[in-house]
Structures are given as structure tokens and as C-alpha cells.
Amino acid sequence: MFRRFDEAAGPIVEIVVDDRRIEARLGENLAAALLAAEIEPFRTTPVSGAARMPYCMMGVCFDCLAIVDGVPNRQTCLETVRAGMVVERQNGARAPGPQNGGE
Amino acid sequence: MSEPDYMIVGGGIVGAAIAYGLARSGERVALLDEGDVAFRAARGNFGNVWVQGKGATCPAYADLTRGAANDWAEFAEDLSTETGIDLHFRRPGAAYICFSPEDLAKRVAVLEQSNANARIKSAFEALDLADLRQRLPDVGPEVAGGTFCPDDGTANPLLLLRALIKAAKDLGARYLPHHGVTSVARDGAGYAAETTAGVVRAGRLVLAAGLGNARLAPMVGLDGPVRPVRGQIMVTEKVRSFLACGTNFIRQTLEGGCIFGESVEEVGLDDGTSLPVLRDTAQKAVAAFPLLRDVRVVRAWGALRIMTPDGVPVYQASPDGSAFVVCVHSGVTLAPFHARGFVDNLISGSLPPDRFSAFSPERFHVQTV
Ligand SMILES: Cc1cc2nc3c(=O)[nH]c(=O)nc-3n(C[C@H](O)[C@H](O)[C@H](O)COP(=O)(O)OP(=O)(O)OC[C@H]3O[C@@H](n4cnc5c(N)ncnc54)[C@H](O)[C@@H]3O)c2cc1C
Numbered sequence: 001m002f003r004r005f006d007e008a009a010g011p012i013v014e015i016v017v018d019d020r021r022i023e024a025r026l027g028e029n030l031a032a033a034l035l036a037a038e039i040e041p042f043r044t045t046p047v048s049g050a051a052r053m054p055y056c057m058m059g060v061c062f063d064c065l066a067i068v069d070g071v072p073n074r075q076t077c078l079e080t081v082r083a084g085m086v087v088e089r090q091n092g093a094r095a096p097g098p099q100n101g102g103e
Numbered sequence: 104m105s106e107p108d109y110m111i112v113g114g115g116i117v118g119a120a121i122a123y124g125l126a127r128s129g130e131r132v133a134l135l136d137e138g139d140v141a142f143r144a145a146r147g148n149f150g151n152v153w154v155q156g157k158g159a160t161c162p163a164y165a166d167l168t169r170g171a172a173n174d175w176a177e178f179a180e181d182l183s184t185e186t187g188i189d190l191h192f193r194r195p196g197a198a199y200i201c202f203s204p205e206d207l208a209k210r211v212a213v214l215e216q217s218n219a220n221a222r223i224k225s226a227f228e229a230l231d232l233a234d235l236r237q238r239l240p241d242v243g244p245e246v247a248g249g250t251f252c253p254d255d256g257t258a259n260p261l262l263l264l265r266a267l268i269k270a271a272k273d274l275g276a277r278y279l280p281h282h283g284v285t286s287v288a289r290d291g292a293g294y295a296a297e298t299t300a301g302v303v304r305a306g307r308l309v310l311a312a313g314l315g316n317a318r319l320a321p322m323v324g325l326d327g328p329v330r331p332v333r334g335q336i337m338v339t340e341k342v343r344s345f346l347a348c349g350t351n352f353i354r355q356t357l358e359g360g361c362i363f364g365e366s367v368e369e370v371g372l373d374d375g376t377s378l379p380v381l382r383d384t385a386q387k388a389v390a391a392f393p394l395l396r397d398v399r400v401v402r403a404w405g406a407l408r409i410m411t412p413d414g415v416p417v418y419q420a421s422p423d424g425s426a427f428v429v430c431v432h433s434g435v436t437l438a439p440f441h442a443r444g445f446v447d448n449l450i451s452g453s454l455p456p457d458r459f460s461a462f463s464p465e466r467f468h469v470q471t472v
């Protein structure tokens with residue numbers, strides 16, 4: 001569904017999404033990289049459990065949340081891709097205590 | 104519209120509850136409020152329906168609180184049925200958390216005294232850390248224990264306010280925001296208020312203007328002895344449910360956010376926040392529940408309590424029973440009373456001394472022998 005503009009792309013790096021390795025471009029928008037890898041949905045909501053995907057891509061809707069490098073509720077549309085980044089999809093509310101990786 | 108029977112000044116939880124109750128009894132009501140710049144405790148409070156220790160030095164206030172808390176479930180159900188708005192009311196009880204054995208002993212003495220004098224009894228348990236952890240397993244090691252009272256509950260105060268205003272409007276009340284009252288006076292047999300949007304007249308007057316009562320009440324021969332006392336509150340991102348009951352300074356909403364804060368500051372009409380208080384508040388929350396350490400705060404705000412000199416409510420009627428003033432700092436807890444029992448008193452035009460003498464502002468007047 002999404003296509004990268006090759007002229008804007010940085011070097012290829014690997015990131016991990018829920019134990020799956022995907023290729024992304026260094027410095028690109030993380031939400032965009034996840035969309036390009038056809039990750040769907042990004043998360044489910046804490047209250048109703050509804051599935052969510054990025055909506056605004058500019059930091060206001062909070063629909064693009066994920067656990068990024070162990071930190072829950074990160075807005076992936078405000079993160080840039082680094083090599084070796086670990087992303088976990090977040091189902092429902094985060095646990096209150098220290099995170100030991102997803103559920 | 105013809106002149107209403109009642110004009111209520113102040114569209115916070117108190118004024119809206121009274122408007123709803125009066126409209127439910129068939130009275131024609133106008134509910135006047137200011138704009139968004141106003142000080143509005145109803146929109147910044149904690150949302151506890153709190154019984155434990157309320158009225159420790161004033162049995163009438165303890166009874167008023169306990170009666171209202173006991174009526175909350177039925178009140179919430181009626182209001183939800185009428186409006187379709189769920190108030191998130193629950194009553195799992197709450198723990199008052201103590202950080203030293205001395206605090207716990209003091210707390211127990213306060214609750215025992217308040218029970219001895221009150222007509223409506225309220226059970227409580229004194230818990231050491233191990234017992235408290237039976238109810239709240241995540242309590243941290245710095246906690247000494249606490250008192251648990253099954254009568255405490257919580258509600259979502261914003262949904263409460265919205266439901267009260269909707270219910271009042273559905274029953275025919277006129278809700279008039281952006282009608283800040285600049286002055287109010289007798290006008291023939293009734294009252295006339297000058298507002299920022301013209302004059303409003305009504306047969307009877309109820310002052311429920313929160314901090315505004317201090318200025319408005321004397322215009323009609325009543326007393327509104329209130330001053331602002333600031334509280335700062337924080338709310339976290341949503342987390343999975345871990346608080347099975349409430350506590351005195353942290354509660355978890357149904358959606359999962361943790362609301363905490365119980366600061367008390369005398370800073371006049373300043374409803375801002377300050378870093379030292381927020382830091383202390385966060386540290387105390389983490390001491391009570393260490394698992395909150397890496398949970399992020401998403402919002403913080405200040406709000407001004409409407410405090411009387413002794414912390415006990417003020418209810419007063421004019422001698423002819425045509426004007427009333429209400430000043431309380433537990434508007435959520437007391438909402439069922441304002442919407443029901445109190446409305447009957449308003450309509451009858453008097454506040455019977457057996458119930459209300461403890462709430463008369465005359466208690467603050469210098470006594471002459
Ligand atoms: C930090 C904090 C925590 C609290 N926690 C709790 C709690 O857990 N449980 C609980 O029961 N209570 C709690 N309270 C108290 C509760 O919020 C108040 O008791 C309640 O909001 C009082 O309602 P009110 O309608 O009297 O006042 P307000 O909500 O202040 O409403 C007064 C209204 O009058 C309007 N007004 C003022 N002057 C005029 C004028 N001249 N003309 C027209 N309108 C005017 C204002 O715009 C305002 O909307 C808390 C309060 C604070 C500040």
C-alpha cells in the first residue's frame with residue numbers, strides 16, 4: 001500500500017517488531033517504517049480493545065502508540081528509526097510496573 | 104420564557120445538582136454560570152465520594168456526608184437512566200495510607216471519635232502493612248499501614264457535572280453559561296441579577312457560586328465566608344488495573360489512569376501548578392506504590408477548594424426563605440443531598456435548625472454575652 005521515495009531514503013537497517021526482523025531506513029519516521037512493513041494493527045486500546053493504526057502522523061492523535069525499546073506508550077510517528085530498535089505492539093493498557101517486554 | 108421560580112448562580116457541581124433537583128420537583132429554574140476563565144472546582148477535583156474522617160469535629164457534617172454517600176448508588180443509577188451518562192460510580196471502599204505507626208494511631212483515634220459522635224455509623228478497620236497488602240498488594244515497604252472504610256467510593260466528576268446539567272435541561276431548566284453575575288439585589292418580591300449578558304429575574308435566589316459566594320452573598324444580606332485553598336493533581340498514562348480500592352491520595356479511573364495529589368496551599372486566586380509540590384506529590388505516590396516509578400504523568404493541574412474557616416459547609420437561608428447560600432468543599436460527595444433532601448428544604452423555604460444549625464455562618468460571628 002505504501003511506497004518509499006527512494007531518493008529520500010537512508011541506508012538500510014534492521015529493526016525488530018514483535019520478534020520479527022524488518023528492514024527500515026536509518027532516520028526515517030518509525031510509524032512510516034512500520035506502515036511500509038504492513039504492520040497492522042499497531043495496538044489495541046485500553047478501554048474497548050479496539051484496533052488502532054496511525055491517524056494523524058503528526059503527534060496529536062496518539063493512535064500510533066507502541067512499546068519502543070521497552071518504553072510503553074511511545075508515539076511511533078514522533079520516533080526516528082535507529083539500527084536495532086525493538087518495537088513491540090501494545091495490547092490494551094500497559095502494566096503499571098517495570099516492563100519486561102509486552103504482555 | 105416567563106420569569107423562573109428560581110435563579111441559581113453558579114453552574115458547578117453544587118449549582119447543577121440543585122438545578123436538577125428543583126427541575127425534577129417541577130420548579131422553573133435558571134442556572135447562571137461564568138465563562139471558561141472562571142475558577143471552577145467542579146472541573147478540577149479528585150472525584151472521591153469520601154466518608155472517612157469527614158466531620159470528625161462536627162457530627163452533623165459526618166452525618167450529612169454519610170447519608171449522601173449512602174444515597175450515591177441510587178442517585179447515580181437514576182441520573183444515568185435519565186441521561187444515558189454513566190458516572191463511573193463505584194464503592195469498593197478506600198484505604199487511608201499512613202507512613203508511620205504514629206500517623207496510623209492518630210488516624211484511628213480520629214475515626215473512633217467521629218464514629219462516637221455521629222448518628223450514622225461508618226465501619227472501619229485499622230490495618231498494619233501486611234493486612235493492607237491483602238487489599239492493596241502493591242503497597243510499598245515505606246508504608247506503615249492504613250485505615251480501610253467500606254463506605255468510600257469514587258465517581259468521574261466531569262461526567263457527573265455533564266449529567267447534572269443535561270438532566271436539568273431535559274427537565275426544562277434554562278442553563279445560561281457566559282452569564283457572570285456582577286451584582287444581585289431584591290427586586291419587588293423576587294431578585295434581579297445584573298449579568299455580563301443582561302438582567303435576569305426570578306422569584307427566589309440560590310447562591311452556589313463557589314468562591315464567588317464571598318462577594319455575592321453580602322449583596323443580599325447573607326454570608327459566604329470562603330477562601331481558596333489550592334490542590335495540585337496529576338494524572339498518569341493508562342495502566343492495567345492494580346488498585347482494587349481507592350486511597351486518600353491515589354485512585355485509578357475505570358479507564359486506567361491514576362489520579363493523585365492531596366496538596367493544600369494558601370496561594371489566593373492562583374490555580375497554577377508548581378514544581379516543588381508536583382515533585383513531592385509524585386514522590387509520595389511512588390513511595391506508596393513503587394510500581395508507579397516509571398509510569399508517565401500526562402497532565403497536571405491546580406484547582407481551588409472552596410474552604411470555609413472551619414472546613415464545615417455553610418448553608419444559610421434569608422429570614423423570609425427567599426434566598427439561600429451554599430458553600431461546600433465536597434461537592435461530589437454531597438451531590439445526592441443537594442439534588443434531593445436539600446431541594447425539599449429550599450422549596451419549603453426554611454432550613455430546619457435540627458439539621459442545619461451546625462452549618463449556619465453565625466458560628467463564625469463573635470459571640471456577645
Ligand atoms: C483539588 C481539589 C480536589 C477535590 N476533591 C474532591 C473530592 O475528591 N470529592 C469531593 O466531593 N469534592 C472534592 N473537591 C471539592 C469539589 O470540587 C467542590 O466541592 C465542588 O466543585 C464545589 O462545587 P461548586 O459548584 O460549589 O463550586 P465550583 O465548581 O467552583 O462552581 C462554582 C461556579 O460558580 C460560577 N460562578 C462564580 N461566580 C459567579 C458569578 N459571579 N456569576 C455566575 N457564576 C459564577 C463559577 O464559574 C463556577 O462554575 C475538590 C476540590 C479541589 C479543588
Ligand code: FES
Pocket residue numbers: 031053054055056057058059060061062063064065075076077078
Ligand atoms: S499518528 Fe497521531 S500521534 Fe502518532
